[in-house]
Amino acid sequence: MPTTTPEKKLFLKERELGALLEITQAINQDHSEAALYRIFQFTLLGQLNIRRLVLYVKEEREWACMACFGAGLADFRKVELPSAITDTCNTVPCHLRDMLGLGPVWENLEIAIPVVQNGYVLAYVFIGNVYEDYAGEEATKFLQTLSNILVGAIENRRLARQRVASAAMRKEIEIAREVQTMLFPRTLPNDAAVAVHASYVPHTAVGGDYYDVVELDEGRVLFAVADVSGKGVAASLLMSNFQAGLRTLLRQKADLATVVHELNHLIFRNAGGDKFITVFFGLYNRATRELQYVNAGHNDPLLVPDSGPVQALRDGTIMLGVMDEVPMLNVGRVIVPPHSLLLTYTDGLTEVFDAAQNEFGEEGVLRVLRQTRYAPLRTIHSELLREITAFDQSGTGFADDVTILSCRFK
Structure with missing residues (x-):
């Protein structure tokens, strides 16, 4: 891997800071989940020069592709997440070249980054870089942190909606029970x-x-x-x-x-x-x-x-x-x-x-x-x-x- 000069390191840190700022602002502005996924996609493309990205998120116990962009990629919204990934890549980023049986649809992606909260994988970020100006272990760690912030915010929103819905349902049941008792x-x-x-x-x-x-x-x-x-x-x-x-x-x-x-x-x-x-x-x-x-x-x-x-x-x-x-x-x-x-x-x-x-x-x-x-x-x-x-x-x-x-x- 080419040597990174202090000037380039500073430049990359500025880009990371810009990406972090864009994501946190988007979260605080209360965008929809679909809009947040689009902002995440454009932020990685514009700020960090990530040229290929696929994001899978677990919803209702099923994996769904929420973002997919880059040259030479298939439509991952129609691709099922392989068990070779979900069974082995559960804590730290994994190189896809080390996994067997993924098939040609995955050949333009290099790294799988699990987004883990409370011991559970909530999402996977798949990266494929054309350029080497943003690569390596530090870059992968930052992408994992940034993805954690985004997916965690979306999960918190979902839990908040569930709490509101549960409270409304409990109130509805309480009223229905009172009505029934009155009968x-x-x-x-x-x-x-x-x-x-x-x-x-x-x-x-x-x-x-x-x-x-x-x-x-x-x-x-x-x-x-x-x-x-x-x-x-x-x-x-x-x-x-x-x-x-x-x-x-x-x-x-x-x-x-x-x-x-x-x-x-x-x-x-x-x-x-x-x-x-x-x-x-x-x-x-x-x-x-x-x-x-x-x-x-x-x-x-x-x-x-x-x-x-x-x-x-x-x-x-x-x-x-x-x-x-x-x-x-x-x-x-x-x-x-x-x-x-x-x-x-x-x-x-x-x-x-x-x-x-x-x-x-x-x-x-x-x-x-x-x-x-x-x-x-x-x-x-x-x-x-x-x-x-x-x-x-x-x-x-x-x-x-x-x-x-x-x-x-x-």
Whole structure:
């Protein structure tokens, strides 16, 4: 390598200082990431006489070429970064001539400079010089420092955006959770005719289950248990819309069939068929002991009499929101014997699996009911939750929200 005179060293240091100044000014002026990569490219070309450069940056765990210029170079935006580089060049600059199997596309580049932060390689700068006036170990170290400043600034911006987005998402989830909590009734009936208890165990921060109990007048009470497809904020908002529609229809004294038809229209219009809701509605008349009900694609509620077989309440229609009109709607009717128990729930209660992939299922629910039939409702719920927790021998947890709403008819 030719001897560098003191005058030339000073000249090169001035050029390095100019390059450093340009990069730091560009960072402080809050340019876009694409603009910063272009400024980096032009700075190396103009200040340091770097004639060939390729910059790869790791984004979303994938390597992407962000800058590429120089005579005789391929379009590296279409070239995958070889594992021969990523596996071996992780700390200090590497000479490409020492690496095997890179192929002719890399022959006009000489040095790979890893940009390392906190032990991880964030970028690679590849240099190919035509002129020898800026070459050698000192030049490579400065290029590594300059690249570190640029890539580090861009990474810090990305992390800052992620923190802002995460904070916004946390706030959104917090609001959705508050909305969901407001949907649940604050008090449940417990009088001479009925006693009601509910349990809700969300699978995620914001679940898609919903239950409601509405006193229509002194003689009638409506039960509802629903499960919206999907989870999170979108599911919570759709369920909020569903509840608002339900309460409006009940204030208008709509019958059960009308309630189902109108809510189906509401969900279909708002979700466009992309989401649906399974729901069970039960309307109990304290005076006549008649329970009218509609099961819209939901898990079959279980009516357990004081004696005799358990009755699964299946009459109804398909899930709501799938079609503009619900087909073949059938409102079920049953006279409830004294001392009967009604158990309604969402599929999170039954879709629990043991290590052999056996499902807890409706049989598991019935087994617990046979053992706890006359226990307080709170105890029945606790036993059901305890049983499915024990059944989950694999320890993977529940795959969905668990909602239980039960009613004891006196």
